[in-house]
Amino acid sequence: MSRSSGSYDYIVVGSGSAGSVLSYRLGRAGHSVAVIEAGDRGDAELVADPLAYGRFRRTRHDWNYDSLPQAETDGRTHVFPRGKLWGGSSSVNGMVYIRGARTDFDAWARAAGEQWGWDRAVRAFEELEAEPGQLAATLPGPERTLWHEAFLAACARHGLAARGTFDDGVLDGAGWTRLTMRSGRRRGAHEAFLLPALATSQVDMNDECTALRVLFDGDRAFGVECRRGRETVRLTAEREVIVCCGALNSPQLLLRSGIGAPDELSLLGIPAVSAVPGVGRNLSDHLVTGAVFTADEGVPAGPTAVAAFARSGGQVSGSDLQLWLNRRRHSAEHDAGDSSFTILCALVRPASRGTVRLAPGGGHARPVIDTGYLTDKADLDALVQGVRLARELGRVESFSSVRPVEAQPGGSLVSDDELAGFVRRSVTGQHHPMGTCRMGSDDESVVDPCLRVRGVHGLRVADASVFPFPVGTGPDASTQMVAWRAADLILSGD
Incomplete structure (x- = not known):
């Protein structure tokens, strides 16, 4: 483990369903892990109340995102509540856990290889669901x-x-x-995976800490620059930075970090690190x-x-x-x-x-969300x-x-x-954003089938943003599965 001057083996950005699972797996394997979370722990009793999820909206525990007006829905804007606390949206969602359809993952396999097909996915589901004392999907x-x-x-x-x-x-x-x-109380990803990870000496939480950009030395990611109150903080990763911010915030962080379409980045005054035009596209x-x-x-x-x-x-x-x-x-x-x-x-x-873009002239402002509904x-x-x-x-x-x-x-x-x-x-x-950093083998994909960001080293994305196609039910279970598979890939050296 290496933690001198804020250095870790891995940095996991985001403590939602994906970040919680990944932190648990990497820490259990003996690696030092820094978790970066923009929110705080929140009220534990309120989080545990299965009837209270609507009470988080338009509070400090919600990212408070809205879409652009949508012409096909009579010009209405649409809210995008996202959890800004430990566990991310798994702490404020409807708690439904359905694995998804075989046909969903067959389509993923055609886009990103057989390792993302149903047979491999169901093994990952079974493994994470069988983890002793962890997931309670009853x-x-x-x-x-x-x-x-x-x-x-x-x-x-x-x-x-x-x-x-x-x-x-x-x-x-x-x-x-x-x-x-479990027993009439929410048991989200933070309780099932994040808290056990934080109870060890391997995983540290950096909460109320907003990731601003991924840091690069040439084309290698080596850390993350964050804002904590009025202070700028830098954490470094000896091995990898793994972005788990969700389908709205993950493309936003990549774009801030210089990964996207070079002409669009240039208009925002952001130097391009890697030309990946698909970042922020394919929103579903x-x-x-x-x-x-x-x-x-x-x-x-x-x-x-x-x-x-x-x-x-x-x-x-x-x-x-x-x-x-x-x-x-x-x-x-x-x-x-x-x-x-x-x-x-x-x-x-x-x-x-639809698309997720940065606001003109404001790289740290809220993302510009065009849902493309209908x-x-x-x-x-x-x-x-x-x-x-x-x-x-x-x-x-x-x-x-x-x-x-x-x-x-x-x-x-x-x-x-x-x-x-x-x-x-x-x-x-339905507040199920997916697909904005999709995986695949084609030039328009953002990450490769091993979830590595194209054109750089030491950087992956592992959350619902990598879904090449939407799953045919709520994405929470599939997001946890993706994180479980990401840990397999990382720990095997792929």
């Missing part, structure tokens, strides 16, 4: 309610097969989801809308314990819609109140892509079919005891054009 116990049973019955009525779990890589049908909870996010019903009573608060996967009928291979039961929804039109329930529908294999008409068409399915599920007799009445989009909207208008007015992102 099927719901007390969270099961008659509402959940009604949703599953409605899905069965519509021909969606009942599933025990979704662990086998087949995202079709309806069933119970795994949740990162799941899109969500749904059908809202007023009722005699509302769904009790709780995590998303059941989900269904269905096909919109478009050209995408496999299920491209994920549906679930929600307590209430504040849509772009009006709030139906507490005596209501929503069948939400997310498009989980969107074709639209810029590919196939996404709009799929969501129209998703709304139709959601409203049909809510009308099934399994919900009849609460006498539901469709409030949104409303029974008067029938045609595809009318429902498309509703989608444009109501759709939001």
Whole structure:
């Protein structure tokens, strides 16, 4: 271990799902690791409360990002809440843990090699899930309610097969989801992996410390420059710097560090270290809308314990819609109140892509996020079919005891054009950014199949930004898997 003058074997930038897993693995292997985290630990009791995740928004524990106005969603901007505390967004998310579909990882394998295919991915999932005392991704116990049973019955009525779990890589049908909870409390990546890592002598936390740029000696990364209060701090890495800041902040840090399109960097006054034009491109996010019903009573608060996967009928291979039961929804039109329930529908294999850029003249300002929502008409068409399915599920007799009445989009909207208008007015992102530092073997990829940043040495990215294609469900499980695989690659010398 080497820590003289702030020197470590590895620097991990970000303590979210990926950073927590990587720090744990590298520290356990006997390496000295510095974790850089912009936030603080936060209120442990609030983080552990599975119903409190919405209370972090627009606080100091949220990066408070917003998108540019989006023409295809009636000019609306979209919020991007991201966790700014130990555990990153795993400390503020909905706790759903689903591995993803075999077809997702087959597509990854075509882009980045067989080492990212389903067979290798599922081994990594099994290894990280079996780590003694670590990940708690359990099927719901007390969270099961008659509402959940009604949703599953409605899905069965519509021909969606009942599933025990979704662990086998087949995202079709309806069933119970795994949740990162234990004994009714959140057990995010920080508790499962980061805290055990910090309990050792190998891993140090540098929190309330914002990474400004990666430092280079020629084309080799040797450290990170940070801001802690009014102080500038430099930490150095003898082996590697590993960026785990997520799909919004990872490209931002690379661009600040001189990795990107040289002409764009020049306009910002940033010297180019490596010409990698793909940095910040290929942004994807799941899109969500749904059908809202007023009722005699509302769904009790709780995590998303059941989900269904269905096909919109478009050209995408496999299920491209994920549906679930929600307590209430504040849509772009009006709030139906507490005596209501929503069948939400997310498009989980969107074709639209956006970008993340630096603000002109302000390299340390918030990133400029252009989501690109609905810029590919196939996404709009799929969501129209998703709304139709959601409203049909809510009308099934399994919900009849609460006498539901469709409030949104409303029974008067029938045609595809009318429902498309509703989608444009109501759709939001699901806050699942992916793909902005995608891996691959082509010239437009940002990292190679071993997650090494192109054109430089000693620098990798390992988080949801490297996904070449979005996964067909929430990305938290896949992000942890990527970090587990990154540790394998690093520790084997690849």
